[in-house]
Amino acid sequence: MAYSIxxxxxxxxxxxxxxxxxxxxxxxxxxxQSLAGYVNNEGIELIAQLLSLEAAEVSxxxxxxxxxxxxxxxxYHVGVCTNTLCAVMGGDAIFAGxxxxxxxxxxxxxxxxxxxxxxxxxxxxxxxxxxxMANWEFYDNQTVQSAKDLVDSMRTxxxxxxxxxxxxxxxxxxxxxxxxxxxxxxxxEGIQAGAPTLLGLKISKEEKR
Amino acid sequence: MKLVPVLSAxxxxxxxxTIQAYTRHDGYKASQKALAMEPDALIxxxxxxxxxxxxxxxxxxxxxxxxxxxxxxxxHYLVVNADESEPGTCKDTPLMMxxxxxxxxxxxxxxxxxxxxxxxxxxxxELTHVVRRxxxxxxxxxxxxxxxxxxxxxxxxxxxxYICGEETxxxxxxxxxxxxxxxxxxxxxxxxxxxxxxxxxxxxxIASVPAIVLHGAEWYQSMGTEKSKGTTMYSLSGHVKNPxxxxxxxxxxxxxxxxxxxxVREGHRLKFWTPGGSSTPIFTDAHLDIPxxxxxxxxxxxxxxxxxxxxxxxxxxxxxxxLRWTEFYKHESCGKCTPCREGxxxxxxxxxDLDAGVGTxxxxxxxxxxxxxxxxxxxxxxxxxxxxxxxxxxxxxxxxYLDQLANKGPLFDPDESTLFAPAKVGA
Numbered sequence: 001m002a003y004s005i006x007x008x009x010x011x012x013x014x015x016x017x018x019x020x021x022x023x024x025x026x027x028x029x030x031x032x033q034s035l036a037g038y039v040n041n042e043g044i045e046l047i048a049q050l051l052s053l054e055a056a057e058v059s060x061x062x063x064x065x066x067x068x069x070x071x072x073x074x075x076y077h078v079g080v081c082t083n084t085l086c087a088v089m090g091g092d093a094i095f096a097g098x099x100x101x102x103x104x105x106x107x108x109x110x111x112x113x114x115x116x117x118x119x120x121x122x123x124x125x126x127x128x129x130x131x132x133m134a135n136w137e138f139y140d141n142q143t144v145q146s147a148k149d150l151v152d153s154m155r156t157x158x159x160x161x162x163x164x165x166x167x168x169x170x171x172x173x174x175x176x177x178x179x180x181x182x183x184x185x186x187x188x189e190g191i192q193a194g195a196p197t198l199l200g201l202k203i204s205k206e207e208k209r
Numbered sequence: 210m211k212l213v214p215v216l217s218a219x220x221x222x223x224x225x226x227t228i229q230a231y232t233r234h235d236g237y238k239a240s241q242k243a244l245a246m247e248p249d250a251l252i253x254x255x256x257x258x259x260x261x262x263x264x265x266x267x268x269x270x271x272x273x274x275x276x277x278x279x280x281x282x283x284x285h286y287l288v289v290n291a292d293e294s295e296p297g298t299c300k301d302t303p304l305m306m307x308x309x310x311x312x313x314x315x316x317x318x319x320x321x322x323x324x325x326x327x328x329x330x331x332x333x334x335e336l337t338h339v340v341r342r343x344x345x346x347x348x349x350x351x352x353x354x355x356x357x358x359x360x361x362x363x364x365x366x367x368x369x370x371y372i373c374g375e376e377t378x379x380x381x382x383x384x385x386x387x388x389x390x391x392x393x394x395x396x397x398x399x400x401x402x403x404x405x406x407x408x409x410x411x412x413x414x415i416a417s418v419p420a421i422v423l424h425g426a427e428w429y430q431s432m433g434t435e436k437s438k439g440t441t442m443y444s445l446s447g448h449v450k451n452p453x454x455x456x457x458x459x460x461x462x463x464x465x466x467x468x469x470x471x472x473v474r475e476g477h478r479l480k481f482w483t484p485g486g487s488s489t490p491i492f493t494d495a496h497l498d499i500p501x502x503x504x505x506x507x508x509x510x511x512x513x514x515x516x517x518x519x520x521x522x523x524x525x526x527x528x529x530x531x532l533r534w535t536e537f538y539k540h541e542s543c544g545k546c547t548p549c550r551e552g553x554x555x556x557x558x559x560x561x562d563l564d565a566g567v568g569t570x571x572x573x574x575x576x577x578x579x580x581x582x583x584x585x586x587x588x589x590x591x592x593x594x595x596x597x598x599x600x601x602x603x604x605x606x607x608x609x610y611l612d613q614l615a616n617k618g619p620l621f622d623p624d625e626s627t628l629f630a631p632a633k634v635g636a
Binding site for chain 2: 017019162183193194
């Protein structure tokens with residue numbers, strides 16, 4: 001895959017963010033993932049070239065972090081939290097339900113390439129357990145059925161929007177670009193906080209009355 | 210008044226994350242005031258406030274700033290640890306979602322205090338919308354002239370590694386390497402990012418600074434307990450009627466917090482809980498009245514940690530809970546230190562058997578023996594965290610392990626623990 005002038009300029013601007021170029025490895029990996037859908041060999045080699053490193057050094061970094069995928073994932077990558085709290089609250093049942101519903105195992109991708117599935121660790125939303133993530137956007141307080149509905153909506157190309165996120169669910173590639181630090185102009189979309197986030201504040205205001 | 214919203218005071222306004230909303234509530238007034246102060250006076254102010262690190266360790270924030278050598282003609286760096294990943298912890302994420310500007314203003318003040326020109330915010334990568342909000346807030350702060358006149362902020366997004374929440378692993382990650390902890394000393398204050406003096410602070414710690422600058426150390430001191438000052442976010446999750454975030458002065462008890470959260474879910478009773486994430490030894494219903502401050506929790510044999518109160522009721526198998534946490538530590542061990550890398554693997558093997566009701570009482574001793582060979586024998590605290598659930602569960606629930614072995618299988622039905630389990634009739 002050849003990279004366009006614009007893409008190369010973008011990568012150059014990512015490198016220029018940092019006092020030392022090697023620090024740009026992680027956003028560059030997110031960026032090549034946003035182009036190919038995963039971290040492909042061409043991406044690794046280009047990053048190595050841009051940062052004057054060996055491909056093996058870039059590859060060693062890529063393989064350390066679970067978000068960098070070395071094989072293609074779905075257009076919508078679904079993560080079910082099965083760390084203790086979410087697992088107990090229903091994450092285990094949701095994960096089992098989705099595996100069966102989609103006919104894939106952990107790290108599997110549906111044959112239409114639409115949905116991939118992974119069990120994930122705690123995603124910092126425990127007051128909304130059980131939590132499902134899609135392209136790292138929040139789907140709070142899920143049930144087995146709501147999670148099935150969610151993946152069905154992805155496969156019919158009209159994904160249910162996140163609970164706390166933008167108005168529409170962006171694709172895996174688009175989300176990867178956001179993680180590379182590229183502003184997609186959607187920061188103002190969605191709610192500022194869900195009800196559990198505001199619960200203490202609400203009670204304190206009622207106390208004052 | 211049990212709850213005192215400071216950080217969370219305006220989160221219920223629809224546009225709370227915008228620079229307009231933040232400015233409406235005195236936003237960027239504190240940084241204006243701070244930039245006119247001598248850096249040393251700022252450090253003293255934060256020391257006087259009694260603010261302590263909200264990321265888990267509780268180290269006094271002002272003292273940490275004071276460790277940065279002054280007049281050394283080196284670049285200094287501020288690094289914000291926004292890699293919120295400790296199981297149960299969910300306070301920085303909603304903060305950055307609802308009010309990213311308070312973090313940015315805190316960075317400006319802290320950077321000025323430690324004489325740094327550059328601050329990094331390291332956000333974990335599994336938070337697309339939080340990254341959007343913080344990125345936009347940084348852009349808007351530049352446009353408004355709060356950034357770019359002597360202080361720069363660089364947003365750095367992680368890629369899925371719990372270990373990068375450990376400060377030296379975070380620095381390695383930020384330098385473009387695998388995130389693996391460094392041997393200390395030297396501490397980051399002497400040789401941190403790029404070998405330069407560096408302060409690494411948690412999101413909530415930095416976000417607490419603007420209010421301290423605006424209202425003074427005395428005001429902050431007036432809240433909390435003797436050695437744990439100010440307000441903090443307590444996060445209740447799990448088997449409570451209404452989970453959520455509760456901002457209160459340090460020292461509130463779980464009994465008080467549970468009351469605010471509507472109690473343990475209907476028809477059930479508290480079995481065990483974590484005071485500050487999975488790396489803090491568990492507590493039981495015997496610990497409801499412990500003051501949740503740094504000293505109170507430590508005196509009872511655990512740690513305040515991130516104030517992540519994960520509540521589990523009597524339907525929950527302690528063995529299943531501990532197994533999951535142990536699988537997490539095994540997965541997240543960076544592999545640098547042998548005791549942690551190999552030890553967590555063996556812990557999982559034994560716990561999987563125990564969860565299935567396979568094994569003997571001797572396996573419980575073996576678990577403790579392995580724990581003894583992991584804790585304190587690795588570079589970083591992940592190893593200590595990994596053994597905390599095991600040792601504390603055996604302290605309080607050894608009989609349940611034995612009962613499960615006698616039963617030769619699980620004692621609990623996982624379906625009864627779920628959020629969507631049918632309500633218990635007549636209980």
